Amino acid sequence: MGKGGKRSVPRYPEDEDKGGGCCGCLCWCCCFLFLIVAALSGTAAYFFFVYKPKAPSYSVNNMSVSRFDFSSSDLTLYVKLTASVRAENPNEMIGIKYGEGSHTVVSYRGTPLCSGKLPAFYQGYKNVTVMDISMEGRHGFGSGLQQALEESEKLGDIPLDIFVSVPVELRLGTVDLREVRVNVHCALVLDSVSPKKKPNIKSATYQANVEF
Ligand SMILES: *[C@@H]1O[C@H](CO)[C@@H](O)[C@H](O)[C@H]1NC(C)=O
Ligand SMILES: *[C@@H]1O[C@H](CO)[C@@H](O)[C@H](O)[C@H]1NC(C)=O
16 A cells, blocks of 8 residues: 555655654654663762762660650650660761751550650761660550550560651762652660660661652
């Protein structure tokens, strides 16, 4: 078939044009995509080669509980504790800016006990900073919570989850990159949460993710 049929003449050239345009557009898109991918991988390679980025690491190396009071009159639990968090920036050329608007929560089996925030500060290259994060909260508790906590305390096995969410900006030389939110979940097991006794950290596991 082709341009033989007179009646269809007006239609075919139109279709051919459309086909040709589409193919050209596709080619152009492919080239463009290829260029973008090449440029991005080049930038990434350059970034990794020059800045050698390494993930910062966090650990809770000390906990102290100053208040842990059940009030049976209004069924609330008042908790005040301090977690010492060691943050290490292992990078030689990347600074880390911890912003305002962070949030930390300590919870016991899904029940939040207390909350606080991280200080906003800039952490330079190859720096280790230990921050004392004090957290405080009064929460209502169900009848099961006090009993469960007392049992955990007796066993010397108190699982606590610490959730940290903090806005972070990376600084490459003098350039600040876009702010991202880093979320860290630390599952701790303490041997005690009584203010009378210094708690020991029996185990700790960490998970982190970044929200872009
Ligand atoms: C843990 O914190 C307590 C109270 O703040 C302090 O006395 C103690 O020296 C700290 N221990 C370590 C190993 O940092
Ligand atoms: C690490 O950074 C903190 C916060 O900027 C600073 O106070 C501290 O002196 C630094 N430590 C070292 C060893 O440079």
